[in-house]
Amino acid sequence: MPYLRKTRSRRSGGAAAFLALALLTLHGCQPDASSAAGSAFLDAGGAFPAEWAFAAEARPVTASEGMVATTDEYATRVGLHILAAGGNAVDAAVATGLALAVVNPEAGNLGGGGFMMVRLADGTVYAQDHREKAPVAATRDMYLDADGNVTDRSVVGHLAAGVPGTVQGLWEAHERFGSLTWAEVVQPAIDLAGGFEVTGRLVSTLEAAQNGIRTFEASAGIFLPGDAVPTVGDTFSQPDLAQVLTRLRDQGPDDFYRGETAALIAAEMERGGGIITLEDLDRYTSVWREPAAFDYRGYTVHSMPPPSSGGLTMAAIANLVERWDLGAMGWNTPETIHVMAESFRRAYADRNEYLADPDFVELPVEQFLSDEYADSRAATISLERATPSAEVAPGIDAFLDESHTTHYSVVDAGGTAVAVTTSVNSWYGGKVVVDGAGFFLNNTMDDFAAKPGTANQFGLVQGERNAVGSEKRMLSAMSPTIVEDPDGNLFLITGTPGGATIITTVLQSIFNVIDHGMNVVQAVHAPRVHHQHLPDLVFYEYRGLPATTVQALEALGHTVRQRDPGPPDAYFAGGMSGDVQLIMVMPDGTYEGWSDPRRGGLALGR
Ligand code: DON
Numbered sequence: 001m002p003y004l005r006k007t008r009s010r011r012s013g014g015a016a017a018f019l020a021l022a023l024l025t026l027h028g029c030q031p032d033a034s035s036a037a038g039s040a041f042l043d044a045g046g047a048f049p050a051e052w053a054f055a056a057e058a059r060p061v062t063a064s065e066g067m068v069a070t071t072d073e074y075a076t077r078v079g080l081h082i083l084a085a086g087g088n089a090v091d092a093a094v095a096t097g098l099a100l101a102v103v104n105p106e107a108g109n110l111g112g113g114g115f116m117m118v119r120l121a122d123g124t125v126y127a128q129d130h131r132e133k134a135p136v137a138a139t140r141d142m143y144l145d146a147d148g149n150v151t152d153r154s155v156v157g158h159l160a161a162g163v164p165g166t167v168q169g170l171w172e173a174h175e176r177f178g179s180l181t182w183a184e185v186v187q188p189a190i191d192l193a194g195g196f197e198v199t200g201r202l203v204s205t206l207e208a209a210q211n212g213i214r215t216f217e218a219s220a221g222i223f224l225p226g227d228a229v230p231t232v233g234d235t236f237s238q239p240d241l242a243q244v245l246t247r248l249r250d251q252g253p254d255d256f257y258r259g260e261t262a263a264l265i266a267a268e269m270e271r272g273g274g275i276i277t278l279e280d281l282d283r284y285t286s287v288w289r290e291p292a293a294f295d296y297r298g299y300t301v302h303s304m305p306p307p308s309s310g311g312l313t314m315a316a317i318a319n320l321v322e323r324w325d326l327g328a329m330g331w332n333t334p335e336t337i338h339v340m341a342e343s344f345r346r347a348y349a350d351r352n353e354y355l356a357d358p359d360f361v362e363l364p365v366e367q368f369l370s371d372e373y374a375d376s377r378a379a380t381i382s383l384e385r386a387t388p389s390a391e392v393a394p395g396i397d398a399f400l401d402e403s404h405t406t407h408y409s410v411v412d413a414g415g416t417a418v419a420v421t422t423s424v425n426s427w428y429g430g431k432v433v434v435d436g437a438g439f440f441l442n443n444t445m446d447d448f449a450a451k452p453g454t455a456n457q458f459g460l461v462q463g464e465r466n467a468v469g470s471e472k473r474m475l476s477a478m479s480p481t482i483v484e485d486p487d488g489n490l491f492l493i494t495g496t497p498g499g500a501t502i503i504t505t506v507l508q509s510i511f512n513v514i515d516h517g518m519n520v521v522q523a524v525h526a527p528r529v530h531h532q533h534l535p536d537l538v539f540y541e542y543r544g545l546p547a548t549t550v551q552a553l554e555a556l557g558h559t560v561r562q563r564d565p566g567p568p569d570a571y572f573a574g575g576m577s578g579d580v581q582l583i584m585v586m587p588d589g590t591y592e593g594w595s596d597p598r599r600g601g602l603a604l605g606r
Contacts, residue, residue: 040517046331051543053573053597054525060584060592063605067591069581070096070408071601074103074196078188079410080604082180089412090118090177091185093420094170096408098189098248101166102241103196105223105440106205106427107406107497110244110256112442113165114422115304116173117291117480119490121415125293125302125482126176130169130286131473132162132444137275140467143450154450155457156212158274160430160443162474164265166422167248167256169286177416186249193242193438198234201600204571206230209428218268218435219428240438257281264437272432283471294318294369297514298486303479303506309355310479312368313503316347319374320381326515332527332545334552335383340511341531341538341558342381344504348533349392351503356465357473363465386557389536405478405497409581411591417493417583419480421502426457447474458499461534477502483510490585496578496596501539504530505578513584520594524580537561542575573598 039046041056048056061067066089068079079096087095093116100108113132119125143154153159174182206213206229213219220227222238230236247255255261262281269276291302292311296318303311320343329335347368354364367373380387405423423444424430430443449462456462458477466475479502483492492513496505505528512523527544531537538558540550542565553560565574579599584592595601 039519039522041331041519041522044517046516046518048526049332049544049546052527053543053576056522056525058521058525060520060594061603061605063591063593064589065413065606066092066411067583067593067603067605068092068096068408068410069583069593069595069601069603070100071406071579071581071595071599072100072104072108072201073199073602074192075099075108075408076595076602076604078192079408080606081188082185083412084606085180085184087180087185088177088414089410089416089418090173091180092412093408093410093418094174094178095185095188096410097166097170097420097422098186098245099192100406100408100422101439102189102192102238102245103199104201104406106209107404107423109164109166109422109424109429109442110439111161111164111166111434112422112424112429113162113444114169114420115308115476115478115480116169117302117304117419117482118173118177119302119417119482120177123484123488125291127289127291127304128169128173128286129289129304129307129473130165130172131307131476132165132442133280133284134162134445134448134468134470134472134474135275135277135280136283136470137277138445138468138470138472140469142468143445148451150451150454154446154448155426155430155443157430158269158272158432158441160445161274161276161432161441162444163276163280163284164442165284165286167253168284171253172286172288182252183249186245190242190245190249193238193245195235195237198230198232198236200232200571202236203229203232204569205427209431212431213428216432219431219433219440222433222438238438240436244437244439257284261437265434268432268434268441271435296510297322299491299514300484300488301481301510302483303481306355306358306363306475307473308476308478309351310477310481310503310506312355312365313347313351314479314481314507316350316368316374317343317503317507319369319371320346320378321511323378326511327517331512331516332549334549334556337529337538337549337553338383338386338556338558339381340504340529342387344531345387345389345533345536346377346380346392348531349389352461352533353463354465356475360469360472361465384556388557389533392533405499405502407480407495407497407579407581409493409495409583409593411490411493411583411585415490417482417490419482419493419495421478421480421495421497423478423497444474447476448472455534459535460500460532479503479506481506481510492585493583494580496580498578500532501530501577504528504532505580509580509582520582520584520592524582524594524596528577530577539563539577541577571600
């Protein structure tokens, strides 16, 4: 089990007992139906900053027979419908993913890729990699101009697309674990493609992306009807997409990778100067990988192994952070943020340099999981002073984060849990719709280091190992994650979009529960911080830190930057990071869940 880090042998029984007790307290304080949310966090006097956007006192969604948390109400309802029809969590996840491709086309997709974690009720955990692959014809320098400078071709247009993996991945997950028929799980998406009422979220994302979409005729023809963003309440129909989904229902992935849809993708590529061929589509495979697993204070965290960087980077961070008692140090205090930022900085330095597609590059997996390596890393952390990133590795200064990806979490009555993070990378990917097929293609080729040592669109400065290569998978931060409690029982299902911030956001959702005694609402609502080694900055969400905390961090030597709230948006919260979909199993076996209000999602149970 090369990706499994065993429980730290030097942890004292006393600490474990204390944490178990803290958890009991947390559970013991969950609200009854008539009260506002309680939690160990509030009981201990915890509070969010006065100016912060979200409350600590809302009540979680509760359920006993299953729960679905997604960024979109239609998609959540599809998942719940499948559970109610007798489907299991994998059936519901597949149906939800396909629904997101229809109602949430800025991130939900057929033309992108992602990762799925499945934990069956018997405790076995599976990791499904349906990440895009570089086309056969891809070359290391394909995004550089004649002077060796990076162009925008990895971000916009046909060359930006990797070979899509979502269709194959969802199919394989259903083949392996589904209990309803394939037709039953595909049908809700077909129905939605027939027409659904336009939501504020679709309007907001189209408004943000419309200039890019307008440059591609097939894209604008569908998504900007009459050259305008549709209005909330309009009926939005996608007949080409409905056809693709119908063929998917009737022919499985063969149509997408070898049939009529494959031909449409190949024709679109030829028209736009892209390089994905029929051969690329035919050769695409998704991969069942050994999950990354690590211990955090007695809890076992299962997440994605490479080509996602999520599992290993979270393991490396957890192995550093665990040396300090974050709970005792307090949530959102300068001390806790300092320890997290120093740990994030070091783990991201290694992530950015070393991680890539394991099918192409040898990875120092042990380094990310080993206590000895963490000992040496931890020894360089001072509680008195921030370590400049230049002393950890060289760097540059650029950063951008928006939530273009999407995550969904599902659990069924039998206790099977599914976490999926899926993406076309940027909102609406490279803005290219496959003519006649009605779906956007990803621009995930930008997750490669187009020019090693140069920042990508998320400001990530990645190394030679993650250079573009024929048929290689590009490194990802997507981290669908399932956590077991110290007794080995299902405990948390979590995940988020957010580019480079995914890893730190997922971890904070876990720390908030385990270290700070928050319930699911608080764990999702709480403002977050981020550090990714380069740029050498501690980012915090708009109004997420009190001025005194910022000053204390600056006194330690951190450069601290508040996220810009940007122009007012009627739908999305500005200056925020992430879109966490969190489900927790309570001691009595019931579920509590919460969908991040930053993007307007919904958790529903039954
Ligand atoms: O795989 C990755 O790490 C990125 N393609 C994820 C992109 C993302 O989360 C978009 N939101 N910022």
